[in-house]
Amino acid sequence: MTATVAAVIEDAAGHVLLCRQAGGHQLWALPGGKIRGAESPVHAIIRDVREETGLETEIVELIGMYQLTGDGCGTAMPDLFVHVFRGRLEGGGPALNAPGRISRLARHSPGALPEPLTVTTRTAIADAGAGRSGVIREVERDTEPEVVEA
DSSP states (O other): OEEEEEEEEBOTTOOEEEEEESSTTOOEEOSEEEOOTTOOHHHHHHHHHHHHHSSEEEEEEEEEEEEEEOSTTOTTOOOEEEEEEEEEEESSOOOOOOTTTEEEEEEEOTTSOOSSBOHHHHHHHHHHHTTOOSEEEEEEOOOOOOOOOO
């Protein structure tokens, strides 16, 4: 199982910052990534948000821990254990800072999220919007979306 992190980062209007993956199925997801070596989940999310947006983030709370399972995207996909935090950006607006991994950054209303969207992102945004924290949940991958041609 691979340990990862993600952050729900909202602006003053309640729009959530999402990243569109540059490769594969080009899914929309929360900012985040893999935990490296002996890195803590909090240090990992601060590093990943910095790498993807160029900005520092303040971690406010743990929304939840999500175990992502299932073969909806093919049998080669490992199970993931995702720590999802609520964060707040420090400084100006985000700018695309990891063009090899991320093709686009955009803010979206939780009621009008873009597709295709990762199931963990959809679930964590719903939990955050409901004011939940400390959630422990197993989620199953969606079926494989069509690959978007560039």
